[in-house]
Amino acid sequence: MSYDRLTHPLVRENGVLRRATWDEALERAAEGFRRNIAKNGPDSFCMLACARSTNEMNYVGQKFTRVVVGTNNVDSCNRTCHAPSVAGLSAVFGSGGGTSSYQEVEDTDVIVMWGSAARNAHPIFFQHVLKAIHNGARMFAVDPRRTGTAQWAHLWLGLNVGTDIPLAHAVAREIIHAGLHNEAFIERATVGFEEFKESVEPWTLTAAEQVTGVPADAIRELAHAYARADRAQLCWTLGITEHHNATDNVRALINLALLTGHVGRYGSGLSPLRGQNNVQGGGDMGAIPNRLPGFQDLLDPEIRTRFETAWGKPLQPRYGYNLTEMLEAMGEGKVTTCYLIGENPVQSEADSLSCIKRLSMLDHLVVQDIFLTKTAQMADVVLPASAAWCEADGTFTNSERRVQRVRKALEPPGEARDDIWIMCEIARRLGHDWHYDGAEEVWDELRALSPQHAGMTYQRLADLQGIQWPCPSEDSVEPPYLHHRLWETDPVKRGTPAPFAVLRHSPPVDLLDEEYPLRLTTGRRLDSYNTGVQSSGFASPLRRGETVEMSPEDAERLGLVAGEEVRISSRRGSVTAPVFIDPALRPGLVFMTFHFPDEVDTNALTIEATDPIAGTAEFKAAAVRVEKLVKAG
Structure with a gap:
């Protein structure tokens, strides 16, 4: 155990954090929420949930925000990293998860690692990549740096920062001009191809080389390898998503999969690699401002009614603030209180000095964590949690959408308490008599409301060593990849076609000049x-x-x-x-x-x-x- 762990509650008195009892700290936290909500309304509250904590914790956190407070202002660090992946995949396919399993990576022919230093950032996943290379797969690394990942690649394409869309367009144009696009799949399963084809026409190999810095021959080789492969995986991380046009970047990569039919089949797919153990799960549990658990649209009246019936309270029929909007609203005085669980935005957000200024404008900040982070040092109340992976029962969801059980192995240090217990105690002080008899009761409540998790009992998760969603019933056995419907010949079974996106290149906002070269x-x-x-x-x-x-x-x-x-x-x-x-x-x-x-x-x-x-x-x-x-x- 780290000796820096938080072991007792803290409250701010005369500008200094001091030790407090649990009763005092919980009452102080609840009173601050009550006072600000009464004065400024429920939308003056926001919650930042934790992508390293269990699904169960995130479920209760978003429920606290929507039911106890009455707002949809809940988000997580998914916003800092893979929200564009969720947005892009959802716009095309209707769900925001990666489409493939890890085993498929080992069994594929071509792997494109785009904007991903996976050897450093995702070392466990990279072991599957190495097995694929050992099995004969070719890997292409697209990255401004020749990273440790690129050193294993068949070919490294070192592009200029912020030129992913021109490169993707040039790859697409070359595939089309070489006649390597999958015409049957495009005709059957997609819409918007002709408009897309016209939009990429200006991006010749020569034009792309001038903008991206990638040699034309390298672009051609990537295009032909990806299109000709029987099976191909396109993987990306923050090199694609941490940009001002990140959702467009993601859509540009999805276009390539639609163009070649490399989605919806075993061994071919699209994989955003998550950097923390439960980024995927936090979003799946509804710890985002526009989706209820199971990634169900908050604005759908039928879905909302089902949750209102289960939870016993009307829900706001409008999206809440995301993390970026929360910070902006703090600066404008619209958000005056924040409940922050296991995140450290003071040190993780862009333009951190601006973030500090906005957090300092809050009337009431409650931080629930296992360490006294820089953010926690700004709090009015600090609540020590047992959020470490070995101190809690529950589940996590990884990048391949696999839900896995975790079990409590150690007692939390000192007076630290379970996250769910803490939230229930604050809810009780705010007039809601909440109690859960363990994490499984929370999970069963979630399963009753989320069709994609309905068949995942704790016992099945243990017996099968994890299950990928969707799992609609306790006897269902789904394929490990998503969107196989796109290959159906029956239009009814095939469902909504996947749309191509027409995108434009938008260079980085922060321009280079003589002063900042x-x-x-x-x-x-x-x-x-x-x-x-x-x-x-x-x-x-x-x-x-x-x-x-x-x-x-x-x-x-x-x-x-x-x-x-x-x-x-x-x-x-x-x-x-x-x-x-x-x-x-x-x-x-x-x-x-x-x-x-x-x-x-x-x-x-x-x-x-x-x-x-x-x-x-x-x-x-x-x-x-x-x-x-x-x-x-």
């Missing part, structure tokens, strides 16, 4: 985890702190040597970090992580420009300059 992109490293709260307290044999990685050419041009401390500045802030010279980086590109924000707050540099559909910020494309530090004396 370098492009900063951010990401993860293998040896650390997110904002470092759970990993930076332990010595790593690989890396002990943040660095700014740059090419040998840029280091030489700026007169810098490895290990030298420099100042990195953007239009929003400045930080200092030592130089790490990386030959895998091309000139003009620098790389940093957000793993060590206590020492180097990288997100003080990133821009808050957001995708208008998903609300995800453009973490991957800030304009910066790097300068030698002037020594005193």
Whole structure:
């Protein structure tokens, strides 16, 4: 156990957090919610749920927001990473989950890793990729950096940051001009092909090379390999989704699958790789502002009535604020109280200085966590939770939509209590007599309301070592991949056709110029985890702190040597970090992580420009300059 764990409740008194009893802390939390809701209405409240906690916790959290408070202002860190994947996949197929299983990756012929340093960020998934390569599959890596993932690739396509749509369009155009598109599938299962075909026509191999920096021959090779493969997997992560036009990026990749028929069949599919253990599950449980559990549309009157009957209270018939909108509403005084569970936006959000300012404007902030994070240090009430994976019963849902059981192995330290117990106690103080006799009771309530989870009893989950949704009945055995309906010959069984998207290229918002000539992109490293709260307290044999990685050419041009401390500045802030010279980086590109924000707050540099559909910020494309530090004396 980490000695930094929260072990007792804290309340703020005279500007300082002090130890409190559970009764005092819970009463203080509930009274703050009650007072603000009475004064400013239920929409002045928001909840940020936790993508590392169980499905059951997230279910109760969104129910608390909708039933106890009466608002749909609930979201999770899904907004920071894969909300564009959910939006894009839902717009085309009607559901926001990845379409394939991990086993299919091992059995495929071609893998395209687009904007994904999976070897570092998703090492377990990458083991399946390595097995596929061992079995003879070819992998193509599309990434501005020649990452450890790219080193295993048959071909690396090093594109300029923010040029994914031109590259995808050029691949599509080459497939069409070579006659490699799947005409039968397109005719039977899609709509909008002719408009799409016309929209990609300007993106010749030469035009794409000029914009993306990827050689025309490499684009052609990727196009032919992907289209000719019997089975092909297209995988992506935050290199696609953390942009101001992220949903369009996702739709551009989906277009390629529709063009070739690489979806809805075993071994062929679309896979957004989740970076935390329950990002998929948080959304599935309804911890998002526009969907009820089971990813059911909040605006559908029939669905809403079913939940209102089960929960005994009318629900607001309108979408709530997403995370980005919550922060904006805090700055405008529209959101005045926040219940934040297991997230650390002070250090994870783009333009972190702006985030701190907005959180500081709240009248009441309650943080429920296992560590006293930078965000928790701003709270009025801090509630110690047993959110660590081995301290709670419940389920998680991974990137292949597989729901798996987790079981309590350790008691939480000190006075820390179960997340669901904490929420029920606050609900009781706000007039709702909630009680759940364990996580299974929560799960059974969810199963009764979510058709895609209906057949997943705890016993079946244990017997089968996890089940992928959809699982509509306790005797159902569904294929491991989604959207097989698209291959049906019967139009009724085939259902709604999948639409192609006509998209335009939109360069990064933060423009390069003489003052800020370098492009900063951010990401993860293998040896650390997110904002470092759970990993930076332990010595790593690989890396002990943040660095700014740059090419040998840029280091030489700026007169810098490895290990030298420099100042990195953007239009929003400045930080200092030592130089790490990386030959895998091309000139003009620098790389940093957000793993060590206590020492180097990288997100003080990133821009808050957001995708208008998903609300995800453009973490991957800030304009910066790097300068030698002037020594005193």
